[in-house]
Amino acid sequence: MATETPGWIWPPARALDSVAREVAAQWGVALGERFGRARYSFAAPAGAHVLKVTPPEDWQADREGEALAVWGGDGAIRLVRRDATRRALLLERVAPGYDLAGAEDGQALRTAIDVARKLWRRVPDGSFTSAADEIARNLDDAVEELAEEGPAPPPSSACE
Numbered sequence: 001m002a003t004e005t006p007g008w009i010w011p012p013a014r015a016l017d018s019v020a021r022e023v024a025a026q027w028g029v030a031l032g033e034r035f036g037r038a039r040y041s042f043a044a045p046a047g048a049h050v051l052k053v054t055p056p057e058d059w060q061a062d063r064e065g066e067a068l069a070v071w072g073g074d075g076a077i078r079l080v081r082r083d084a085t086r087r088a089l090l091l092e093r094v095a096p097g098y099d100l101a102g103a104e105d106g107q108a109l110r111t112a113i114d115v116a117r118k119l120w121r122r123v124p125d126g127s128f129t130s131a132a133d134e135i136a137r138n139l140d141d142a143v144e145e146l147a148e149e150g151p152a153p154p155p156s157s158a159c160e
Helices: 016-027 064-071 105-119 131-149
Strands: 042-046 049-053 079-083 088-092
Touching: 016 042, 016 049, 016 088, 064 079, 064 088
Parallel strands: none
Antiparallel strands: 042 049, 049 088, 079 088
């Protein structure tokens, strides 16, 4: 992944640069420039790896390190080291071999199914949030965001 000039960055993620520098120094890795597409977290080259730091507001990343540890690099990126308190992950650095964005739908779906099969693991009850709970939380967040935005304007055809 090539570094890009950062554009818009989610406000809670803007404050993570200093945390990333602190973690990199403690772990003895040379920290590169933030990846341009790291808009909701801090992610940058860190020597032969990638350092990722997520803000506490990103609840969806709460268990990311634990999930990566369970998968052990089989179907997902390999976790090298983590600091749960600072929400920092040192990850295997990989170069994408193939971008599925341009793939035929059937091929993309077969690949997604193959990866999902590799990622499926039985874990002790309560280790991770259930999919049902995640969906409910996402829906609650969406309703909150819509309420904050106020009512949508009427379609243009309704104004004619």
